[in-house]
Amino acid sequence: MDLFDHRHxxxxxxxxxxxxxxxxxxxDAEHGLITVIGGSAIAAGEASAVTGFxxxxxxxxDGYSIAMGEAxxxxxxxxxxxxxxxxxxxxxxxxxxxDFIFEREIEHATQGLHDAVSRAQLDYIAxxxxxxxxxxGPIVIDTAxxxxxxxxxxxxxxxxxxxxxxxxxxxxxxxxxATTLTHTLTVENHFSLVNGMGIVAL
Numbered sequence: 001m002d003l004f005d006h007r008h009x010x011x012x013x014x015x016x017x018x019x020x021x022x023x024x025x026x027x028d029a030e031h032g033l034i035t036v037i038g039g040s041a042i043a044a045g046e047a048s049a050v051t052g053f054x055x056x057x058x059x060x061x062d063g064y065s066i067a068m069g070e071a072x073x074x075x076x077x078x079x080x081x082x083x084x085x086x087x088x089x090x091x092x093x094x095x096x097x098x099d100f101i102f103e104r105e106i107e108h109a110t111q112g113l114h115d116a117v118s119r120a121q122l123d124y125i126a127x128x129x130x131x132x133x134x135x136x137g138p139i140v141i142d143t144a145x146x147x148x149x150x151x152x153x154x155x156x157x158x159x160x161x162x163x164x165x166x167x168x169x170x171x172x173x174x175x176x177x178a179t180t181l182t183h184t185l186t187v188e189n190h191f192s193l194v195n196g197m198g199i200v201a202l
Contacts, residue, residue, distance in 0.1 A: 032097050033058060033065040033128040038167075038181075038197025039091035039120060045077035045084060048192040051160040054180065056198035060173030063130050065202045067098075070123040072200075073194070077116045085115050091122035098126035099133065101140045161186040169198040177201040 035058065041050040056069035075087040087109065095101055102125040109118040167180040182196035 001138045014120050016092070025114070032175075032202050033067055033126060034096040034199075034201040035067045035069065035098075035124070035126055036094040036121065036197055036199045037071050037124065038067045038124070038195070039071045039073040039089065040195035041073040041075040041118070041120075042087070042191060042193045043077035043088040043116070043118075044073040044086040044191040045079040045116070046189050047078040047160060048087075048190075050075045050089075050164075050192045050194045052165040052167070052182070052194040052196050054167040054169075054196055056169045056178075058171040058173070058176065058178070058200035060176070060202045064124070065128040065130075065173065067086075067095075067200055067202075068125045069198060069200075070121065071198075072119075072121045073191075074119045075117070077191075079114055082113050085112070087111075087116035087118040089118040089120040091120045093124055094124050094139045095121055095188050096136070097128050098138050099129050100126075100127040102137055102143055103140070109169070145188075161188055161190070163190045163192040163194050164195050165194040167196045167198050169200050171200040171202060173202045175202075 025160040033035050035056060036057050038054055039052060041052055043050050051074050052074040058067035071091040073089040073091060077087045079085040093103065104119045104123045163179045163184040163186045165182045166181050169178040169180050171178040179202050180196065180198045185193045
């Protein structure tokens, strides 16, 4: 059984790789590594719960730069009205300036008569080797194995309307940048929403 599925993904002439189109695209960069990872989750029902977890890390070492991170978004909802519960979750990744991109994505959703659950997870590692550029653009490798065993607590849709978002970004190197953007919203007896992203640049 092959562990890796080798492909060249969706690439543009400038060498950028897009996993999914997110709310913010990484800026162009002739030199340096930039990654944006994030996602969103929404649940609608009398009781709803959504959670989001993002971590993004980048570091420049002698001869190369590396970035890695993950995004996990979960949503669950309950409604006493048949078909009244809705849940959706998704993730995205945008990378600029990488020579190699390893990524893994899992999505799962169930819809019942009174309950709905959705979960999305994305993990990645991006590497930029100083002074070298792949002839055909960044090499993208999908892997079936997780990079991390982190499992945040799942949402509990049984009590009210709940939304929780956690995001961390960290970058080490000259002229580095790390920032996060998050948003949470709940409306009693109606819905819960979270979205966010972590951005790192070297």
